[in-house]
Amino acid sequence: MSIYLLALFIGIIAGLRAFTAPAAISWAAHAGVLNLQGTPLAFMGAAVTPWIFTVLAVVELVTDQLPKTPSRKVPMQFGTRIVSGALCGACIGAPAGALVAGLVAGVIGAVIGTLGGASARGALARAFGRDLPAALIEDVVAVGGAILIYTAL
DSSP states (O other), rough: OHHHHHHHHHHHHHHHHHHHHHHHHHHHHHHTOOOOTTTTGGGGSSHHHHHHHHHHHHHHHHHHSTTOOTTTTTTHHHHHHHHHHHHHHHHGGGTTTTHHHHHHHHHHHHHHHHHHHHHHHHHHHHHHHHHHHHHHHHOOOHHHHHHHHHOOO
16 A cells, blocks of 8 residues: 555544554554654654553543543544644655655544544544444544554554
8 A cells, every 4th residue: 555545544543542543653664564763753663652652542541531522623632633644655655765745644634534534523422322332433544544654554
């Protein structure tokens, strides 16, 4: 699969769950599936990085279910997702010398994932009559999508 599509898709995952995407990418870099050695993003493959992002991803999965969690479309949340998508897209592009193109694809994916995910989750929540089942479906899509992208690298 094209690195540009993978960068776009990991950006979409970042738009759904901001820390799931970098957790998957850092595990891929740490395992040597994604070679970031000699790039400015080599820190993603450090021994501690995947653990940090995994803890953040688990915390995000839990806090997303809380009623007081702010919308993903508020500036701080939206910005975090864009930065996450940019970082992950750049990581996918970097080994092929396409760091900037990967970054751009990751940002585009993050915007799609943020806005599309909010819309889909809202529709599912209305259909179910409550948000929890919709949130759990979104969690499965985000984690499952991240695993699929990891295996495609």
